[in-house]
Amino acid sequence: MQTEKQIATEFLMMVGKGKIKAAFEKFVGGSFKHHNPYFKGDAKSLMTAMLEDAQNNPEKELKILRALADGELVAVHSQVKQNQQDSGFVLVHIFKFSERKIVELWDIGQEIPAEIVNENGML
Secondary structure (H helix, E strand, C coil), rough: CCCHHHHHHHHHHHHCCHHHHHHHHEEEEEEEEEECCCCCCCCCHHHHHHHHHHHHHHCCCEEEEEEEEEEEEEEEEEEEEECCCCEEEEEEEEEEEEEEEEEEEEEEEEECCCCCCCCCCCC
């Protein structure tokens, strides 16, 4: 049986590979809601936006950097590049689980600038 941390990372990897509908069918609960300010808060709206992004960015790469679990919450820190030339974004997805299904999602992102002053980088 997968842990919530494994479910969250598999969900993101499937989405990153364009398997969005399958990821939602397998891992998202019926009462799902999300907090991305650019889309309506239901599963269908987010899935539609993800499908459109995958179609527009077929070379997308997602790399999981780390994942943390605390009870019903899982946070996944990742890097996403839309293509090889893209410097990418660093993202944190926070998942809330109920009965081993994702029921709530927050995502926070920051673009990786061309020049980084901080010697520790963002990854």
